[in-house]
Amino acid sequence: MTVPAAGAAATAASDATASGTAARGLDLREVTLVHGDGDTAVTALDQVTLRVAPGEFVAVVGPSGSGKSSLLAVAGGLQRPTSGTVTVAGAELTSLTDKQRTEARRRHIGFVFQQSNLLNSLTVREQLLLPLHIDGRLDAAARARADELIEAVGLAHRAGSRPHQLSGGERQRAGLARALMASPAVLLVDEPTSALDRARSAEAVRLIAAQTRAHGTATVMVTHDTAIMDDADRVCEMVDGRLS
């Protein structure tokens, strides 16, 4: 599978050269996340350290309740850890204000979650183009890349459809294409396979792996699906909030 080229990829590559790849990627150091307090406190993440290099694809497996979603929430700056540091593309999220963290998230992090969070009023193609439109970067190359990504996730025939006209799996693939469109420094993926059939899900995972390598993205995917491990560079296991 080929991954469409993007202007952002060249920028990312030159950034990586200029600042050294060590500053890019994702770096979690001794991250602990405790929900609640007192007798009801639950330690969702227990001293988790994880470094994902640019261009590396890490799969995280583990039983239900082991802390996988918490890991993504903290890595993506959606939730502040109780202790420890999270650095994304050189920015230490844990030291930023809420506003700065939101901006860092917007610039550097792509999410593919089970609930695809598409905007109801926009077509699939518009979902991909909106961020570029807002940033004043919507040109012919961006439109071509959007169409290639829509094709790559098997939605060419649905490019003009709105979310309510799509199946769950189609919405998820639209969310994937939207995340890849931004060529984020860090891509966080939660179970891309749950609403997809087997062939489609294998294709989605291959697309994510190809994008990871082509654009120097640091990718973390949590999954219950052991078949995904073949496409990952590394598989980590989460058990009771600890990563191994």
Ligand SMILES: Nc1ncnc2c1ncn2[C@@H]1O[C@H](COP(=O)(O)OP(=O)(O)OP(=O)(O)O)[C@@H](O)[C@H]1O
């Ligand atoms: N907001 C919350 N308040 C209290 N406990 C929470 C909260 N969110 C998660 N937990 C607890 O933290 C632990 C880790 O949950 P998490 O959702 O990260 O696990 P998971 O591995 O993603 O599970 P699954 O595979 O079922 O989605 C669980 O014990 C869960 O009950």
